Amino acid sequence: MAKKRPDPEIEAAKEKAAQMKAEIGTELPPLKAGDTPSEEPVPAAAAPAKEPKHSKLPYEKRKALYGYGFIALWMVGTLLFFLIPLVTSLYYSFCDVQVNPGSLDTKWVGLQKYSDVLTVDPNYTDYLGDMLLETLWKTPLVLIFSLFIAVILNQKFKGRVLARAIFFLPVIIATGPVYRIINGDMSSTGNTGAAQFSTMFSTDLIGELMNFLGIYGLSDNMGTVISTVADNIFGIVWSSGIQILLFLAALQNIPPSAREAVQMEGATAWEYFWKITFPYVSPFILANLIFTVIDSFTSPMNSVMNRILDMKNDWKFGEASAMAWIYFIIVLAAIGLVTAIVNKFIYYEVD
């Protein structure tokens, strides 16, 4: 054992050290400071000495090096394709950006773009308000709905496999352009028949159902209420695929013993839901909540996003960036607030 061990480890350490050095030296300057001390002993271990010198490098430090090795690829990518563009976009938001053939000219104007966007732009603040309001009432509905459906889909009945297959369909369709078309939003292609799509798929649907059931003489008021609900049912059903999936997974983690105990005590299904199901799925409520909020904020369907895109297509990069950043900060604040509140009401099972 003692003879067998050192070789592969030293080999690996050598390789790793060389690799790390190359990476740290060339591509990842920020890491240099933290890593210099641990860098020294590794070449020493790599020296011709046959004794198991790797013991000089503390185990913890070696593991840390491996850790950097595993995430090195991601760090390079993140620097290039995430952090630099992010900072650049922040910089643009403080600038007057001129697009010339072959180059981008930027002139620092401070907070002017932000004040322009908030005070001068006729639509932005309205869109922002609508968006926030919609997320505020839609998110709880999506959560309640998906939990409800998950509970049903978790029961045993004939045709359950088919029902699940249908309810998960939005997971694979709702992120794409097909959903935009069936949801009646074709603004990106400047389609004039947009109104027709939307009427066909939501208002008509409930009208059909009403006729089918033989209900005609409803007052106008009632009609509008029903058609708004129908409109939103469509949106809600179509945006809760992943949430149903997650809740269902959570439900299947409830130990059968809990169910047995409850049946012994003679609890109703209602009590079972509130005393057993709900506490067990509550951690997932937070996960789903955050997912839903992010999904609705980052969906290319929302009006703020479209406004930002329009700005970009007009080559107004400064305004577009400022808009994106205001929006992003609001989203962050909203998620932070929600997480803080919900975290207080969550039951974590202590193992």
Place this chain on the structure above:
Amino acid sequence: MSENTSINAAGEAVVKAEHEIGSGMSKKEAKRIRMETMSREELAYLRRKSIAEKVWPFFRFVILFGLGFVIMYPLIYMVSCTFRERSDMNDPTVMWIPRHYTLSIIKETIQAMDFWKTLRTTLVLNIGCSLVQVISCAITGYGFARFKFKGKNLLFGIVIMMILVPTQVISLPLYVQFRYFGIRGLFTVNLIDNMLTMYLPALTANGIRSGLMILIFRQFFKGLPRELEDAAYIDGCGPFKTFIRVMVPNAASSFLTVFLFSVVWYWNDYYVSTTFFTNTKTVALMLTNLDSELKIRLFNDPTVQISPREEIVWKEAGCLLSIAPILVMYTFLQKYFTEGIERSGLVA
């Protein structure tokens, strides 16, 4: 010992009683006797339960059918539109069942979307990117799950940021970056319209929704028992060998699930691809530009006027064509989409 005997005794008594019931009395009688021995609460509970058991399946069916209809409606409508002639769109009596069946619409749409070529490009791009991205995200996720290093929390904060920041925020500087890719002053390459704009981020765990994927893999690897790796370490495996030989085989099914989701996300993406592609066409891009393509390729005239109502026929056919491959995949691999999630660590 005494407990055992008492249990045995009780068991015998029950068997005896059942025997008596079975032989001596009719079933009805037995039921009556059981009912009499119950308290009022028990009876009420049983009654409630039996009512609920009879009524609930009916309600469940209504709920599932109604909501399932909301999901299936657009799909059924797509199929219905695809196989009708466009004059049927103006016929108010035609809602679901076309009056004139035809295959010409779908043929025209295939032609307008240049479907087979587009499909091939999209598949190569999707599968390639997804494969590379799953691997890079798994490696990164493993690094975050099992190693302690300086600045780990900060770095993981960046992963969370990747999930939160909408692509729209960074797409513009990214465009500029790909347009003049390289080291400034030394050399620059124009990568716009090159597939590398998709491959490079995927390769470095920064592709579409890769933040989420890193998070999933981290959770998953955290959930695996540490003993697995310890055994490998003692046998003289380095961390990389351990990862490939021990962890990857254990994660096979969750790899597949994440891969499938990744394929779907790449398939559905049109935002990133519109930003970087001008001539390269993916199915999603073709669908978003379908109406202009229609006019150019079918009528050789970009200014031709088609009534929007008739245009729906081609649009729906286009939709059907673009979700068909994904639907086929979903039908065959549904198990991995729905059950894989439980094992893939999102649930930890």
